[in-house]
Every structure is written in C-alpha cells, then in structure tokens.
Amino acid sequence: MIMSNDPHQKVRAEHLKRDAYLYIRQSTIQQVFHNTESTQRQYALKQRAVALGWPADHVIIIDGDQGQSGASAVDREGFQKLVAEVGLGHAGIVLGLEVSRLARNCSDWHRLLEICGLTDTLILDEDGLYDPSQFNDRLLLGLKGAMSEAELHVLRARLQGGIRNKARRGELRIPVPVGLIYDTQGRLILDPDKQVQQALHTFFHVYQREGSALAVVKHFYKNGLSFPRRLRGGPNKGQLVWGPLCHTRAIQVLRNPRYAGAFVYGRMKACKWANGQSGAKPLPQDQWHTLIPDANPGYISWQQYQDNMRTLRACAQAQGKDRRNSPPGQGPALLQGLVVCGVCGRRMSVRYHKRQGKLVVDYTCQHESHEHGQDVCQQIPGWGIDQSVGELLLEMVQPVTLELAFAVQAELQARLEEVDQLRRQQVERARYEADVARNRFMQVDPNNRMVADALEADWNDKLRALTEAQEQYEQQRQKDRVVLDDQSRQKVLALAQDLPRLWHDPNTTDQDRKRMVRLLVEDVTLTKNAEIRVQIRFKGGATRELMLPRPLSAWKERTTNPDVIRQIDQLLDTYTDAGIAAELNRRGCRSGMKLAFTAKRVTNLRRQYGLKSQYDRMRARGMLTANEMAAQLGISIGWVGVWRRHGLLRGYPYNDKNWCLYEPVGDKAPSKQQGTKLSKRRMFPQVQSHATNEVHHEA
Numbered sequence: 296m297i298m299s300n301d302p303h304q305k306v307r308a309e310h311l312k313r314d315a316y317l318y319i320r321q322s323t324i325q326q327v328f329h330n331t332e333s334t335q336r337q338y339a340l341k342q343r344a345v346a347l348g349w350p351a352d353h354v355i356i357i358d359g360d361q362g363q364s365g366a367s368a369v370d371r372e373g374f375q376k377l378v379a380e381v382g383l384g385h386a387g388i389v390l391g392l393e394v395s396r397l398a399r400n401c402s403d404w405h406r407l408l409e410i411c412g413l414t415d416t417l418i419l420d421e422d423g424l425y426d427p428s429q430f431n432d433r434l435l436l437g438l439k440g441a442m443s444e445a446e447l448h449v450l451r452a453r454l455q456g457g458i459r460n461k462a463r464r465g466e467l468r469i470p471v472p473v474g475l476i477y478d479t480q481g482r483l484i485l486d487p488d489k490q491v492q493q494a495l496h497t498f499f500h501v502y503q504r505e506g507s508a509l510a511v512v513k514h515f516y517k518n519g520l521s522f523p524r525r526l527r528g529g530p531n532k533g534q535l536v537w538g539p540l541c542h543t544r545a546i547q548v549l550r551n552p553r554y555a556g557a558f559v560y561g562r563m564k565a566c567k568w569a570n571g572q573s574g575a576k577p578l579p580q581d582q583w584h585t586l587i588p589d590a591n592p593g594y595i596s597w598q599q600y601q602d603n604m605r606t607l608r609a610c611a612q613a614q615g616k617d618r619r620n621s622p623p624g625q626g627p628a629l630l631q632g633l634v635v636c637g638v639c640g641r642r643m644s645v646r647y648h649k650r651q652g653k654l655v656v657d658y659t660c661q662h663e664s665h666e667h668g669q670d671v672c673q674q675i676p677g678w679g680i681d682q683s684v685g686e687l688l689l690e691m692v693q694p695v696t697l698e699l700a701f702a703v704q705a706e707l708q709a710r711l712e713e714v715d716q717l718r719r720q721q722v723e724r725a726r727y728e729a730d731v732a733r734n735r736f737m738q739v740d741p742n743n744r745m746v747a748d749a750l751e752a753d754w755n756d757k758l759r760a761l762t763e764a765q766e767q768y769e770q771q772r773q774k775d776r777v778v779l780d781d782q783s784r785q786k787v788l789a790l791a792q793d794l795p796r797l798w799h800d801p802n803t804t805d806q807d808r809k810r811m812v813r814l815l816v817e818d819v820t821l822t823k824n825a826e827i828r829v830q831i832r833f834k835g836g837a838t839r840e841l842m843l844p845r846p847l848s849a850w851k852e853r854t855t856n857p858d859v860i861r862q863i864d865q866l867l868d869t870y871t872d873a874g875i876a877a878e879l880n881r882r883g884c885r886s887g888m889k890l891a892f893t894a895k896r897v898t899n900l901r902r903q904y905g906l907k908s909q910y911d912r913m914r915a916r917g918m919l920t921a922n923e924m925a926a927q928l929g930i931s932i933g934w935v936g937v938w939r940r941h942g943l944l945r946g947y948p949y950n951d952k953n954w955c956l957y958e959p960v961g962d963k964a965p966s967k968q969q970g971t972k973l974s975k976r977r978m979f980p981q982v983q984s985h986a987t988n989e990v991h992h993e994a
C-alpha cells in the first residue's frame with residue numbers, strides 16, 4: 296500500500312469547488328482577552344487553505360462562538376452552523392486548531408468528523424491535512440485523539456493528587472465566600488470591610504432569631520439592606536458588588552460551612568447532565584473529602600452551623616418545591632396541587648388560616664415573595680372556587696349529560712356503519728374480480744402456455760388485491776369498534792348517579808374528594824381581576840371557564856345595605872334618630888352586623904354617610920328656632936315653650952331631647968291676652984311630647 300502524505304494529492308478538484316470553513320474556537324471570555332496568540336494561529340490557517348488552492352474569498356470564517364463557553368455544542372450557534380454546512384456538502388475542507396485532539400475528547404467534534412467522512416470533506420489543523428474518508432487518516436486522527444486523552448488523564452491525575460493532598464492538610468488555598476478573605480500571610484480572616492462583616496452578622500443573627508431563610512430575606516427587603524457578593528469570573532473578577540438578598544442566595548450562605556470557620560474540600564461532585572452541560576451535585580456531609588472544623592475564624596460556631604442545617608432540613612420538608620405538585624393531602628382545599636397562577640404561570644400553593652374557628656383556604660402564588668420577600672403575586676380566597684368547581688364536576692357527570700354523550704356516540708356509530716358498508720362493498724368487488732380472473736384462467740387451453748401464464752399472473756394479482764382489501768377492512772373495523780357495550784354503559788350511568796351522593800356524603804374525606812377531582816381535572820388556572828376567572832382543563836383536553844365574583848372583604852361584609860341607607864335618608868325628613876330606629880325595626884331592617892337599629896346606630900350611620908340632619912332639613916324648610924320665635928313675638932323663650940304646649944304655636948322636635956323648631960306664624964301670630972286661660976286659646980291640636988328634660992317655664 297502506498298501512503299500518500301502529500302497534501303496536494305488529497306485536495307482534489309471537487310474539494311476546491313466547495314468552500315473552505317475556518318472555525319475559530321474560543322471557549323471562555325478570558326481566552327478572548329488574553330489568548331490573542333491562539334487567535335493569530337487560527338487566522339494563519341486561512342493562509343494554509345489559500346496555499347492549498349482555495350481562493351481567499353472562498354474561505355468562510357465562523358467565529359460566532361467567541362466568548363461563549365465551549366462546554367457543549369447545544370448553545371454554540373457557530374458550531375451548529377458549521378455542522379449544518381458540512382452535512383449539506385457545502386464544505387470542501389474544515390480548518391481549525393487541534394482538531395485531532397478535540398475529536399477524541401469532545402463528542403460534538405467526533406460527530407463532525409464522521410459527517411466529514413460521509414460528505415468527503417477534508418480536515419486541516421496545524422499538524423496536517425486529513426481525509427476522514429480514508430482509513431489511514433481516520434486511524435491517525437483516532438490515535439492522536441487517544442494519545443491526547445491519555446496525556447490529559449495523567450496530567451489531571453497528577454494535579455488532582457497534589458490538590459487532594461494539600462486539601463487533606465487544610466493548606467489548599469481555595470476561593471472563599473464573600474465575608475472571608477486571605478491576609479498577606481495567606482491566613483483566612485474575616486473581611487476587614489466593616490459593611491461586609493455587618494451584613495453577614497445581621498444575616499446570621501436574624502436567622503438565629505427567626506429560624507427561617509425567608510424571614511431573613513424579608514428582613515433585608517423591608518429594611519432596604521443590601522447583601523455583598525464577590526464576582527467569580529469575568530473581567531471584573533474578585534470585585535465586590537452589593538445587591539438585594541434572594542432566597543436561593545440565603546440558602547447558599549446558610550449551607551456554606553466556611554462561615555462556621557471550617558475548612559472543607561470536596562463538598563460537591565462534578566457531574567454531567569443529560570443535556571450535555573456539566574454541573575455539580577452536593578454530597579452529604581459524611582462524604583466530604585476533607586472537613587476540618589474551627590480551621591479559621593468564622594461568623595458562627597460549628598455547633599451553630601449544625602443547628603442551622605437541622606432547621607433548614609425541617610423547613611425544606613415543610614415547604615419544599617415538591618409540595619406544590621404533591622399528592623392529595625389532608626386539608627380541605629379541593630384543588631390543592633392543581634392550581635396554576637394566571638398571571639405568571641407558576642403553580643399556586645395552598646394556605647390555610649382560621650376564621651371564626653373554621654379552616655379557610657386561600658390559593659396563593661408566592662414564588663416571588665419567597666425569592667425576594669416581596670408581596671405575593673396573587674392571593675385568592677378558595678372557598679367559592681372549590682364550591683363552583685365541585686358543582687361543575689357533578690353537573691358534567693350527571694346522568695343526563697352522559698345520556699347526551701351516549702346519544703352522540705350512537706349517532707357516530709350509525710354513521711360508521713354506513714362507511715362500513717361501503718368498505719365491505721370494496722372487498723366484495725375485489726373478490727368478484729378475483730373470481731373472474733380465476734374463471735378465465737380455468738377456461739384457457741392449458742397448451743396455450745403464453746396465454747395461460749399471463750392469466751395466471753393476473754389471477755395472482757387479483758388474489759393479492761383481495762387479501763389486501765380484506766386486511767384493510769378488518770383493520771378499520773377494529774379501529775372503529777366502539778368500546779362501550781350496553782353493560783358498561785349501564786355501569787357508567789350508575790356511577791354518575793352515585794357520584795353526587797358520594798360527593799356530599801359527610802363520611803367522604805377531603806382527600807377522597809380531591810382524588811375524584813384529580814381523576815377528571817388536569818389543572819385549574821386562576822386570575823383575579825374585577826372578577827375571578829377560573830379556567831378548568833379536564834383530562835382529555837376539554838376546557839370550561841367560570842367567572843366568579845370576588846368575595847367581599849371582611850369590612851364590606853359588615854357594611855349596611857345601601858337600601859337601608861336610602862330609607863334612613865327619606866325618614867330623616869320627618870323622624871328623629873330614635874324614631875328612625877323604631878321605624879326601621881318595625882320594617883324588619885337589620886344593620887350590617889345583623890343587629891336591630893338603635894338611635895345611636897342611626898346617628899353613626901347618618902354621620903358616616905354624610906346625610907343631612909333633620910335639623911338642617913327643617914331649617915331649610917324655613918322653620919324657626921325658639922330664640923327667633925321669641926324675638927318675633929316679643930316674648931321670652933320660656934313662653935314659646937308654654938305656648939307650644941298649649942297649642943298656640945306649632946313646633947316639631949328635631950332631636951330625641953324634644954328640642955323643637957317652630958313653624959313661622961305669619962300674620963296669625965298669637966299675642967299676650969291677660970285673663971284668658973291658655974287651655975281655652977288652643978289653635979292647633981295637641982302635639983304628643985316624649986320630652987324628658989324639657990325645661991318648663993310657668994308664668
């Protein structure tokens with residue numbers, strides 16, 4: 296075998312007809328900043344391509360991935376474009392640095408090389424030119440890759456060994472969380488920045504007091520406090536930035552044993568997720584590689600750290616993520632685990648609280664509040680919603696509704712029978728044709744071989760067509776066969792009749808009711824606007840929408856009916872507050888708190904609603920006060936009262952103390968007449984007086 300190492304022999308005319316693709320690989324932002332040298336090496340490859348015969352304007356540079364992580368092709372657009380171009384056969388050659396090494400370590404590159412082999416695309420890196428469709432070049436690429444992998448493995452093992460030994464002695468200098476810092480002698484100390492120290496002290500102090508990470512987040516939010524963070528990467532690496540404290544971060548800080556002054560190494564285990572991205576999984580404490588308590592000063596003691604971990608675990612069980620989609624629990628919230636927030640699309644959780652001794656359900660969307668200690672996204676009283684959804688379910692599985700569904704199904708079945716007849720006719724025709732072909736064949740002179748063969752072939756064809764038609768017919772029949780026979784229909788109907796009884800049975804637990812809902816309902820989306828919109832998605836895809844009124848808030852529930860207020864307004868023209876209360880009670884009206892009316896209650900309502908008092912109304916009608924009347928008649932105020940009681944003047948009480956206003960007398964004004972008894976001078980019928988503290992002035 297002659298091995299060809301002359302690059303010019305590998306490059307053929309059909310390669311040159313296609314374009315050359317130079318892939319510029321940069322994995323991290325640091326490389327973009329510091330590794331300009333390798334960038335230059337990559338551009339030098341372009342010159343090689345030109346030297347091999349590609350026109351300079353046919354060398355296409357793909358460098359869209361600069362500054363992005365090189366972990367996987369998933370999020371690297373440029374690389375995917377390269378793969379697409381190679382796959383479409385547009386590329387004659389792919390140029391790149393260290394392709395032969397990459398091919399082994401990186402599954403994306405490995406796949407690219409395979410595609411190159413299929414589409415007859417050449418590979419060029421600084422080491423040489425490869426034709427992946429040739430066995431020798433494939434072998435060479437594979438070997439180089441294997442070598443580099445081994446090399447990397449040994450290097451990494453040595454490095455890791457050194458690191459682990461150092462870690463075991465607690466001497467490894469690894470990045471520390473904000474609040475801790477290495478001094479000039481390399482010892483770990485608390486950050487001398489007082490603000491940073493203060494923030495961390497406050498953090499741990501509040502946690503110890505409240506025992507909840509959420510409470511700490513809320514404390515920081517309410518008091519407008521910021522929390523420090525050190526940038527872990529990027530051009531400003533190591534810089535201190537201040538920002539709001541979020542829940543995730545709070546948990547991180549609580550979990551970090553370095554704040555307790557412990558030296559730890561190997562708390563996490565590197566792993567690769569299914570989507571190709573790599574990450575780290577936390578290990579349980581007894582599996583940490585190194586743990587040296589009290590290795591350096593900390594913000595809390597080791598004992599305190601252990602305590603914090605215990606409360607954290609207890610909290611996580613009480614309100615972890617998994618609670619949201621949990622199996623039906625004990626509480627009465629019917630839709631627990633099924634409710635979705637119509638505002639942000641997250642699952643809503645259930646909150647119970649007691650009102651007048653009864654457990655009341657609220658559905659809340661509290662993700663935002665958990666994370667940042669802010670107001671909840673939506674909180675909706677659950678009682679009305681549970682009630683309506685329950686009713687809807689019962690309505691939907693009522694025997695009547697089911698009868699209707701069965702009727703529709705029967706109709707469909709009838710139509711299916713028509714179709715079935717048509718299909719059967721097709722089979723019949725195929726059978727007829729096969730019979731005809733058979734007869735023709737039977738009747739031919741067997742010595743006439745040519746004709747006999749042709750007819751036999753025709754018969755065979757017709758038989759095959761018949762079998763196909765029959766098979767097809769059977770398949771369709773199977774598909775159309777309606778599942779419900781009479782017996783199962785009866786069962787379903789009986790069940791539907793049973794459901795309301797079961798639903799309302801006091802022996803049925805909330806949990807069972809929830810199970811029933813889960814059999815029928817996929818999820819329920821709640822949106823609170825002027826009304827509450829309830830969108831229900833049933834299993835199987837049907838949807839229903841309900842609009843429910845917003846329940847009245849507690850104070851509104853206690854508000855007096857506006858009709859009663861209107862009645863008070865009318866009665867004020869003629870009645871005092873006590874009179875109005877008596878009249879309202881007579882009419883059977885009740886206050887917002889469902890109590891009988893009293894004068895005091897009417898007075899309060901009158902003031903609350905700004906109703907004009909009886910006094911103002913009477914004055915507006917031109918009535919005079921006792922003073923005005925006395926002045927007009929030239930008598931004392933005492934006499935005004937006396938004259939009213941004896942019917943010489945007409946006065947009306949404007950309050951429950953029987954203080955009166957007087958009708959103007961005009962030209963019929965009474966005057967003093969000596970010698971005539973007052974009882975003889977009555978001009979108006981007696982006005983009933985309930986006076987208790989009227990001042991009597993006798994002449």
Ligand SMILES: [Zn+2]
Nearest residue numbers: 636639660672
């Ligand atoms: Zn929400």
